[in-house]
Amino acid sequence: MNSPIRRLSFVVAFLFASLLVSTTMIQFVYAKDLNARPDNRRTLLSSYARERGQILVGDTAIAKSVPADNEYKWLRTYPGGSQYAHITGYYSFYGAGSGLEQAENSLLSGRSDKLAFRRVSDFFTGRRTTGASLELTIDSKVQQAAITALDGRKGAAVAVNPSTGEILAMVSNPGFNPATLSGHDLGKVDTAYKALNADKDKPLVNRAIGGDQYPPGSVFKIVTAAAALSSGRFSPETVLPGPAVLDLPQTTVGLPNIGRRACGDDDKTTFLHAMEISCNAAFGHLGMELGADALRDQAAKFGVGDQLSIPMRVTPSSVPAELNQPQLAQSAVGQYDVRVTPLQVAMFSAGVANAGVVMRPHLVKSVLSSDLSVIERAEPEQLSEAVTPEVAAQLTEMMEAVVENGSGQPAQIDGVRVAGKTGTAETDLVQRAHAWFTGFAPADDPQIAVAVVIENGGDPDSEARGGGAVGGPIAKAMIEAGLKK
Structure with a gap:
């Protein structure tokens, strides 16, 4: 055999070997990942042929599948409309998009390894295989109270049970109607998605746990106060400087x-x-006295910086890594580059309410089979100990004073002690400030902790007319709904 033919035979053999290797890799090594791809049309058609969980x-389905007389077999519907949109997310032919539909797609579709035994059982009994259902921790009364009180204003509201x-x-x-993205008319779905995605108000973003995040302003003073009290150098009676403008080192700007x-x-x-x-002056002074490490450490104990999953991914809140003294003073009052989610702020209050212990937040109470028997039930899990019970009691006293006598009076509830x-x-010199309120009740037996933010809804000249007057009534409505049994 001459040399050129020999070289050509080597090339052909190499190509056949490469083809065999690549085919083997696709069929055996990458098969599971390829099947799981959200844009795999064959997988999507297969998943549509199975009833989704x-x-x-409670007993009300906020997302369910109904039979469809076409190739898709099932249509995903959302009876609650936009009320639970950011919780459910949406499920369309293009795949699971956001919310629980995406985060728990394997359970809802029935492909999760947790359901392997169920699938084998279905095969032998001839039962129709369906996805698992999710029972949520959401209290419909509190959810509706938040929606009504927000009254369409841009922002977010969160409530948690401090002890669990x-x-x-x-x-x-703003929200959106998931039904517009789950239909079988792919042209309409595509048009709706493009419109929502192009909307400058970003209705697809869940502001409660993600997005661009917010400067917390004075609700971050809970963290600063916790650090100060935990240091043992300060008590609620300690006298602090409180001038109209606190002089700051290294700058002429106070x-x-x-x-x-x-x-x-x-x-x-x-x-x-x-x-x-x-x-602000007193808390800026405290921040500089405590130091950047103490402030960051205390924030971390409340969960700032943690990679949380509820099971949707929560964007980690943050305190800047490097702070000079002026920046430290500003950070101590929740400004400069401190950024948080409303869920994180609710965790500040929940940690204080729960005698200093921050519980890991979660949204799914239990995973259910098609006959609604329990496959898996969530158990309360401690995330961290933010402060001691003694410091938590001091913080509770101080936060009660905010509602009883201070800037949070609009959150007062007759017969209930609210902290x-x-x-x-x-935010900048053009936009109005964000209005925040966070708290818990009853202060002597905490059952609910809340956080509310209204974008550009605050009065920069008055804390009471800002976070108090704007956020306070929303928090009050949520707390009242949560305490009604």
């Missing part, structure tokens, strides 16, 4: 109080009163 709030971490409500505005008013006589105030009226904190978070 329900998503339940169960998420009782999660609302993000840290002003809202309205540029002093927080007390002779430019001094007690720690408790500083919390009541949300005195809370207002926040007015500045």
Whole structure:
């Protein structure tokens, strides 16, 4: 055999070997991943041929599949419309998009390894294989109260059970109707998706757990106060500086109080009163006294920086890694580059309410089979110990004072002791500040902790007219709904 033919035979042999190797890799090594791809049409048609599990709030299905007289076999429907849109997400022929539809797709579709025994049983008994259903921790009364009180304003609201971490409500505005993305008219689905995706208000983003996140403003003073009390150097009665504008080192720009008013006589105030009226100067002073490491460590103990899954991924909140003294003072009052989700802020209050222990937040109470028998049930799980019970009691006293006598009075409820904190978070010189409120109740027997943010809804000249007047009534409505049995 001459040399050119020999070389050609080697090339042909190599190509056949490569083909065999690649085919083997595709069929045996990558097969599972390829089948799981959300854009795999054959897999999608196969999954459409199987009834998808329900998503339940109590006994009510907020997402379910109904028979369809076409090649898709089943149509995913959302009886609650936009009320639970950011919780359910949506499921279309293009795959599972956002929310639980995406995060728990393997369970809802019936492909999860947790359902392997069930699939084998279905095969031998001849039962129609269906996906697992999810029973949620959501309290429909609290969810509806949040939606009604938000009244379409851009922002988010979250409620949790402090002792278990169960998420009782999660609302993000603006919302969307998942039904517009789950139809079988792919042209209409595509048009609806493009319109939602192009909307400058980003209705597909769940602001409660993700998106661009928010500066927390004064609700972050819960963290600063926790760090100060935990240091043992300060108590609620400690006298702190409270001038109209706190002088800061390394800069000619000071840290002003809202309205540029002093927080007390002779430019001094007690720690408790500083919390009541949300005195920036006092908390900026505390931040510089404590140091950046103490502030970051305390924030981390409340869950800041953690990679959480509820099971949807929660964007981690953050405190900047490097802080000079002016930046530290600003961070201590929730400004500069501190960024949080509303869920994280609810965890601040929930940690205080639960004697200092932060529970891992979760949205799924149990996984159910097609006959609604329990396959798996969530158990409460401790995430961290943010503060000692003694410090938590001091923080509770201070947060009660905010609602009883300070900037949070609009959250008062007759016959119920409410602990809370207002926040007015500045964004830039053009936009109005974000209005925040977070708190829990009853303060002496906590059952619900909440966080509310209204984008550009705050008054930069008044904490009471901002976080108190705007966020307080929303939080009050959610708490009242949660306490009604």
